[in-house]
Amino acid sequence: MSELLLQLxxxxxxxxxxxxxxxxxxxxxxxxxxxxxxxxxxxxxxxLRAVSGLLRPTHGSILFxxxxxHQLAAHRIVRRGIAHAPExxxxxxxLSVEENLMLGAYARNDREGIRxxxxxSLALFPRLAERLRQRAGTLSGGxxxxxxxxxxxMARPRLLLLDEPSLGLAPQIVQVIFRIIRQINAEGxxxxxxxxxxxxxxxxxxxxxxxxxxxxxxxxxxxxxxTDKDIQKAYLGG
Amino acid sequence: MIRSIFAPLMVLLIAIGxxxxxxxxxxxxxxxxxxxIGIAIILAVSLNIVNGFTGQFSxxxxxxxxxxxxxxxxxxxxxxxxxxxxxxxxxFFSFTQPFDRMDPTIVWWGIGDLFFLCVCLSAGLxxxxxxxxxxLPSLRLRGDYLAIVTVGFGEIVRILIESSQxxxxxxxxxxxxxxxxVTGWGSAMGFNYIPKFGSLFWVYLFVGITILxxxxxxxxxxxxxxxxxxEDEIAAEAMGVRSTRYKIQAFVISAFFAGIAGxxxxxxxxxxxxxxxxxxxxxEIVVIVVLGGMGSVSGAVLAAVVLxxxxxxxxxxxxxxxxxxxxxLVLIFVMILRPRGLMGTRExxxxxxxxxxxxx
Numbered sequence: 001m002s003e004l005l006l007q008l009x010x011x012x013x014x015x016x017x018x019x020x021x022x023x024x025x026x027x028x029x030x031x032x033x034x035x036x037x038x039x040x041x042x043x044x045x046x047x048l049r050a051v052s053g054l055l056r057p058t059h060g061s062i063l064f065x066x067x068x069x070h071q072l073a074a075h076r077i078v079r080r081g082i083a084h085a086p087e088x089x090x091x092x093x094x095l096s097v098e099e100n101l102m103l104g105a106y107a108r109n110d111r112e113g114i115r116x117x118x119x120x121s122l123a124l125f126p127r128l129a130e131r132l133r134q135r136a137g138t139l140s141g142g143x144x145x146x147x148x149x150x151x152x153x154m155a156r157p158r159l160l161l162l163d164e165p166s167l168g169l170a171p172q173i174v175q176v177i178f179r180i181i182r183q184i185n186a187e188g189x190x191x192x193x194x195x196x197x198x199x200x201x202x203x204x205x206x207x208x209x210x211x212x213x214x215x216x217x218x219x220x221x222x223x224x225x226x227t228d229k230d231i232q233k234a235y236l237g238g
Numbered sequence: 239m240i241r242s243i244f245a246p247l248m249v250l251l252i253a254i255g256x257x258x259x260x261x262x263x264x265x266x267x268x269x270x271x272x273x274x275i276g277i278a279i280i281l282a283v284s285l286n287i288v289n290g291f292t293g294q295f296s297x298x299x300x301x302x303x304x305x306x307x308x309x310x311x312x313x314x315x316x317x318x319x320x321x322x323x324x325x326x327x328x329x330f331f332s333f334t335q336p337f338d339r340m341d342p343t344i345v346w347w348g349i350g351d352l353f354f355l356c357v358c359l360s361a362g363l364x365x366x367x368x369x370x371x372x373x374l375p376s377l378r379l380r381g382d383y384l385a386i387v388t389v390g391f392g393e394i395v396r397i398l399i400e401s402s403q404x405x406x407x408x409x410x411x412x413x414x415x416x417x418x419x420v421t422g423w424g425s426a427m428g429f430n431y432i433p434k435f436g437s438l439f440w441v442y443l444f445v446g447i448t449i450l451x452x453x454x455x456x457x458x459x460x461x462x463x464x465x466x467x468x469e470d471e472i473a474a475e476a477m478g479v480r481s482t483r484y485k486i487q488a489f490v491i492s493a494f495f496a497g498i499a500g501x502x503x504x505x506x507x508x509x510x511x512x513x514x515x516x517x518x519x520x521x522e523i524v525v526i527v528v529l530g531g532m533g534s535v536s537g538a539v540l541a542a543v544v545l546x547x548x549x550x551x552x553x554x555x556x557x558x559x560x561x562x563x564x565x566x567l568v569l570i571f572v573m574i575l576r577p578r579g580l581m582g583t584r585e586x587x588x589x590x591x592x593x594x595x596x597x598x
Binding site: 052054073074075078079083084086090091092093094095099102103104106107151155 | 459462463465466468469470472473474475476477478479480533583
C-alpha cells in the first residue's frame with residue numbers, strides 16, 4: 001500500500017441550514033485516479049469545493065500530505081499543490097486562451113517552470129496551441145474543457161480535482177478527454193474525478209466512492225464497483 | 239532599463255508638448271477644453287479599473303473626485319498662505335496664461351510647482367484612504383448591492399461637504415485657528431479663490447500617468463487577476479486569486495486617481511462645488527466607461543474625448559436647441575450598434591494586431 005495523499009475525515013459542510021455533506025471519509029493514495037459517483041445533489045461537487053477551499057467545512061478535517069488544510073483559504077491551498085477545474089469549466093470567456101493558461105499559473109513565481117509547463121500542457125492539447133490568441137469564449141465546448149484542464153495543470157498540481165469533465169460533450173470528445181486524464185495521471189498527478197458518466201469514470205479509476213445524500217454509501221476498487229449489482233442498477237443503467 | 243523609462247519619458251514630453259504648443263497659440267478656449275477633456279480621461283480610465291477590469295459596479299466616483307478636489311483646494315488656498323505667507327510663485331509648468339502675456343522673468347520650476355505636486359499627491363492619497371474605508375466592508379457585496387453602497391457614499395460626501403463651515407477669507411486667516419481651516423470647506427457655496435495651478439502640463443502629466451498605470455496593470459500578472467474576477471469570480475478563487483483583496487486594491491487605485499482629478503479640477507477652475515459633483519457626475523463617468531467598453535483603456539479615453547467634447551460641438555447655433563436630445567441619441571445609437579461599447583474589452587492596438595494575425 002502506498003502513501004496517502006489526501007484524507008477526508010468525518011467531513012461536514014452546510015449551505016446555511018442545508019446539511020450537504022454528512023460525515024464524508026475518504027483516503028486517496030498518491031498516484032491514483034479516484035472517482036466520486038452519485039446522483040444530482042449527492043454532494044460530489046461540494047466535496048471538491050471543500051477540498052479546494054472554496055467552501056469551509058463546518059466539521060471534520062482534510063489532510064493533504066499529512067497537513068491539515070481545511071482551515072486554509074483557497075489561494076493557500078492552490079500553493080500547496082491542489083488545482084481545481086470547476087464544474088461548468090469556469091474558463092474566463094473574454095480573455096485569450098493564453099491569458100487563461102497564465103492565470104492557471106497565477107500562484108507560481110518560477111518563470112522557467114511556468115514556461116516548461118506551458119509547453120507541456122500545449123503538447124497535451126495541441127488544439128489549444130493553435131488558438132492561443134483566440135478569446136476563450138469562442139472555443140467549442142470540448143476545447144473549453146481542454147482549456148479548463150490545461151489551466152489547472154499550469155498550477156503544477158500534485159492533486160488535480162476534475163468536476164464533470166464530460167459534461168455536455170460529444171462521446172468522441174469525451175473519449176479524448178478521458179485518454180488525456182489517464183495520460184496526466186501516468187505522469188504522476190493524482191486525480192480526484194467527479195462524474196455523472198459513471199461507466200466512463202469507473203473504467204479509468206483505481207478507486208471509487210459512491211455518494212448519496214452527503215454520505216459515502218460504498219467504496220472500493222473501481223473494477224469491483226463496475227460489476228456490483230446495486231451500482232449497476234442505480235448508476236450504470238442496469 | 240531604456241524600455242522601463244521610455245514610457246514615463248514619453249508621458250513627460252507629451253505633457254510639456256501639449257502645454258507648450260497649445261499654451262503658445264491659444265487664447266484660452268482650447269486650454270479650457272483640453273483641460274476638461276483631460277480630467278474626464280483621468281476619471282474614466284480610473285473608474286474603468288474598478289468597473290471594467292474587476293467588473294464591480296461603482297457609481298460613486300464623484301465622491302472621490304470631491305474629496306480630492308476639496309482637500310487640494312483647501313491646501314492650496316489656506317496652505318499657500320501658511321507656507322509662503324503669500325501666494326506661491328508658479329513656474330513655467332503651472333502658468334496658465336498664453337505665452338505672449340507671460341512674464342519673461344518667470345522661473346522654469348517655481349516653488350509653487352513643487353507645492354502643487356505635493357498637493358495633488360495628497361489629494362490622491364486622501365481619496366485612496368477613503369476608497370479603502372468604503373471598500374473594506376462593501377466589496378464583499380456583488381453587483382447591484384455594491385452599486386447602492388457606492389451611490390450612498392457619493393451622497394454622504396456631498397452632504398458632509400455642503401454642511402461644512404464657510405470658507406475663511408484670506409484677510410481673516412491670521413485670526414483663524416486650525417479647526418476653522420479643517421472645517422471651513424465652503425458649505426454649499428463651494429470653495430472659491432483656489433490658486434490656479436492646474437495648467438495643461440499637470441493635467442496631461444496625470445492623464446499620461448493614469449493611462450500608463452492602467453495599461454501596465456492590465457497586462458501584468460496582477461492585472462490579469464483583476465480581469466479574472468470580472469470573468470468568473472469562483473474560478474478566479476480556484477486559481478488562487480484572492481478576489482476580495484484585489485477588488486479593494488482596484489478600488490483604492492481608482493480612488494487615488496479620482497482624487498488627483500479632483501485636485502486638477504479645483505486648481506484649473508479655481509473653484510470646486512460638491513453640489514455640482516453629485517450623483518449625476520458619477521453617472522456621467524459611468525456612461526463614458528460603458529460607452530468606451532468595459533475594461534478597454536483606449537475605449538475609455540476615446541469615449542471621454544467624444545462625450546466631453548460632443549456637448550461643446552453641439553453648442554453651435556443650429557444644434558443648440560436640440561443639444562440634449564442629440565447627446566442622448568448618440569448614446570442610444572452607440573449602444574444599439576455596439577452594445578459592448580466602442581471597443582468592447584479590446585484595445586485599439588488589439589484590433590490592428592488581429593488584422594495582422596489573420597494575414598500572416
